Amino acid sequence: MPSITVIVQLGLVFAVFVLLLLSSAAMVYAERKVAAFIQQREGPNRVGPFGLLQPFADVIKLMFKEELRPGGADTVLFLMAPVISATAAIAAFAVVPFGAKTTFFGLLDQPITLQVADVNVAVLVVFAITSMSVYGIVLAGWSSNSKYSLLGGLRSASQMISYELPYGLTLASVLILANSLSLTDIVNRQEGYWLGFIPRWFVFVQPVGFLIFMIAGVAETNRAPFDFPEAEQELVAGYHTEYSSMAFAMFFLAEYINMVTVSAVATDLFLGGWHGPFLPASLGWIWFLIKISALLFFYIWMRWTLPRYRYDQLMQFGWKILLPLAVVNLLATAAGVILLGV
Amino acid sequence: MGFELPLFYVFAAVAVVTSALVIGQRSPVYSVMLLIASFAALAGLYVLLDAPFVAVIQIIIYAGAILVLFLFVVMLLNAPKEAAPWERVAAGPRRAGAVLGVVLAGELAWALWHAALSREPAGGGQGMPAHAIDSVRAIGQVLYTDYAFAFEVTSLLILVAMVGAVVLAKRRV
Amino acid sequence: MVSLNHYLFLSAILFAIGTTGVFLRRNMITVLLSIEIMLNAANLTIVAFGRDWGAVDGQIIVFFVVTVAAAEAAVGLAIVIALFRLRESLDPDAFTSLKW
Numbered sequence: 001m002p003s004i005t006v007i008v009q010l011g012l013v014f015a016v017f018v019l020l021l022l023s024s025a026a027m028v029y030a031e032r033k034v035a036a037f038i039q040q041r042e043g044p045n046r047v048g049p050f051g052l053l054q055p056f057a058d059v060i061k062l063m064f065k066e067e068l069r070p071g072g073a074d075t076v077l078f079l080m081a082p083v084i085s086a087t088a089a090i091a092a093f094a095v096v097p098f099g100a101k102t103t104f105f106g107l108l109d110q111p112i113t114l115q116v117a118d119v120n121v122a123v124l125v126v127f128a129i130t131s132m133s134v135y136g137i138v139l140a141g142w143s144s145n146s147k148y149s150l151l152g153g154l155r156s157a158s159q160m161i162s163y164e165l166p167y168g169l170t171l172a173s174v175l176i177l178a179n180s181l182s183l184t185d186i187v188n189r190q191e192g193y194w195l196g197f198i199p200r201w202f203v204f205v206q207p208v209g210f211l212i213f214m215i216a217g218v219a220e221t222n223r224a225p226f227d228f229p230e231a232e233q234e235l236v237a238g239y240h241t242e243y244s245s246m247a248f249a250m251f252f253l254a255e256y257i258n259m260v261t262v263s264a265v266a267t268d269l270f271l272g273g274w275h276g277p278f279l280p281a282s283l284g285w286i287w288f289l290i291k292i293s294a295l296l297f298f299y300i301w302m303r304w305t306l307p308r309y310r311y312d313q314l315m316q317f318g319w320k321i322l323l324p325l326a327v328v329n330l331l332a333t334a335a336g337v338i339l340l341g342v
Numbered sequence: 343m344g345f346e347l348p349l350f351y352v353f354a355a356v357a358v359v360t361s362a363l364v365i366g367q368r369s370p371v372y373s374v375m376l377l378i379a380s381f382a383a384l385a386g387l388y389v390l391l392d393a394p395f396v397a398v399i400q401i402i403i404y405a406g407a408i409l410v411l412f413l414f415v416v417m418l419l420n421a422p423k424e425a426a427p428w429e430r431v432a433a434g435p436r437r438a439g440a441v442l443g444v445v446l447a448g449e450l451a452w453a454l455w456h457a458a459l460s461r462e463p464a465g466g467g468q469g470m471p472a473h474a475i476d477s478v479r480a481i482g483q484v485l486y487t488d489y490a491f492a493f494e495v496t497s498l499l500i501l502v503a504m505v506g507a508v509v510l511a512k513r514r515v
Numbered sequence: 516m517v518s519l520n521h522y523l524f525l526s527a528i529l530f531a532i533g534t535t536g537v538f539l540r541r542n543m544i545t546v547l548l549s550i551e552i553m554l555n556a557a558n559l560t561i562v563a564f565g566r567d568w569g570a571v572d573g574q575i576i577v578f579f580v581v582t583v584a585a586a587e588a589a590v591g592l593a594i595v596i597a598l599f600r601l602r603e604s605l606d607p608d609a610f611t612s613l614k615w
Contacts, residue, residue: 077371121478124398131406135378138410142371142417150417157414161407181478350517354525361529361552365536370544377548384555387525390517391566396574403581408551408588415592416544419599443535450527454520480571481578489575496582503586510593
């Protein structure tokens with residue numbers, strides 16, 4: 001019955017879309033709660049139980065705000081920039097698998113992977129789409145006709161290009177280990193255990209790679225301590241200084257969805273995806289959720305703990321430490337695969 | 343595969359229209375953005391040609407790196423719009439340029455038309471089976487054996503370009 | 516069925532557009548962009564032929580072309596920056612002092 005498969009696939013697309021939107025709402029809430037916890041405050045606690053409805057109140061507030069457009073702004077690009085940001089953020093998730101093959105309780109004849117599109121060059125597609133997200137920020141900075149926005153946009157362009165290189169090189173070392181470009185294959189290579197109890201996750205083979213990937217991921221998503229494009233103290237709000245209302249909300253959304261995507265890709269590449277003990281394979285997505293949540297918590301934790309780098313330090317770090325380290329890691333991985341025949 | 347022909351025309355139309363707009367555009371920022379659209383359409387064509395690897399490379403390297411560099415330079419120089427792009431060029435050279443462009447297009451089309459008539463289809467046009475993952479593997483296999491020398495020379499080229507760019511753009515080396 | 520000729524004609528049109536851009540434009544950045552269009556037109560031809568012959572060599576050559584294009588863009592843009600510092604202009608006609 002191909003028609004049911006098509007319906008299920010479409011439902012999956014819709015579900016992933018809604019879940020991504022909800023995840024960013026959850027992230028807003030989590031960020032504020034964790035920040036409050038770290039700073040010994042209460043955090044949002046007025047709207048709904050424990051302030052759980054706060055993100056929705058925020059969205060409603062944003063919707064009713066006035067849409068401002070600075071004089072001398074380039075209208076077309078000014079309106080396009082947040083759309084590009086949000087689209088790139090959501091599209092990148094399309095090829096990320098988040099659960100084992102399932103038939104949805106026997107509904108389907110052929111089991112399908114919990115993934116919007118199974119592309120066999122998935123890793124490269126994720127990389128390609130994330131590399132497009134820089135345009136949203138750069139264009140926002142340029143079209144606002146404001147020097148703070150422009151500086152934010154320029155910074156983000158150089159930052160994202162610089163950190164894409166170590167990011168890509170660590171991807172390459174995982175590809176060498178997994179011998180495949182498909183994220184589903186990569187996850188399935190991490191099934192099982194060494195010595196009966198250590199999971200076969202690539203993070204244990206590639207600790208340095210995982211570290212580089214996470215650092216570069218933080219830089220790619222413009223999060224603290226690498227949040228130069230929007231460094232409040234220097235650039236007001238960076239590239240989205242001039243944005244208000246829903247256009248601003250789209251940048252916000254893009255930032256959180258990018259975090260979710262980077263965490264999801266990191267989980268698939270290094271943390272064994274949906275594989276984990278105690279749960280049957282059909283419930284693997286619970287493991288996936290747990291792993292993603294842990295990584296996201298780490299992100300938030302880092303933001304509220306570490307001070308911002310200086311811009312030149314960031315560039316120095318990216319080019320003179322992270323990139324050479326990534327190259328050495330790649331060479332070591334290749335040598336290891338040849339010598340040990342893993 | 344009934345989708346292939348309509349898809350081809352959509353992608354081709356997007357590529358041609360956006361490319362034409364790139365060169366008919368005053369603002370360099372718009373030119374760069376339109377070129378990205380054009381390259382995205384080309385990437386779609388590569389997928390139609392069973393070359394997903396090339397398509398992704400096109401997006402990663404062209405759209406994700408080279409054009410970001412262009413955009414960066416445009417923004418860095420805060421490049422002024424060309425005051426009046428067509429009027430600045432004297433009428434004579436301008437017409438000559440336009441005529442030459444059309445002549446070139448016609449010439450290429452004519453040459454292709456004749457080549458197409460005389461040519462025998464080699465692989466049968468649609469003979470190549472679509473095995474994307476094998477295609478990446480096959481590319482790697484050929485790239486690092488038959489083309490190993492060219493590959494190494496390319497790395498030298500990149501090194502030279504890198505040194506050249508730094509020397510040229512830096513005020514004091 | 517899309518034949519090889521479809522791709523070849525498309526590539527010819529794109530190449531002509533790129534060439535026209537180099538002829539007509541008086542902005543060094545746009546001229547560089549036009550060159551990128553021409554390179555891409557050539558790439559399309561190469562991939563189309565490679566598919567027609569059932570060989571991967573076409574895709575490999577594209578790989579090299581893209582690398583060369585990246586190097587070209589880096590050096591070209593560096594030259595543009597250096598020239599802009601000298602004359603505050605992107606018009607190639609501003610740099611004709613060696614010509615007489």
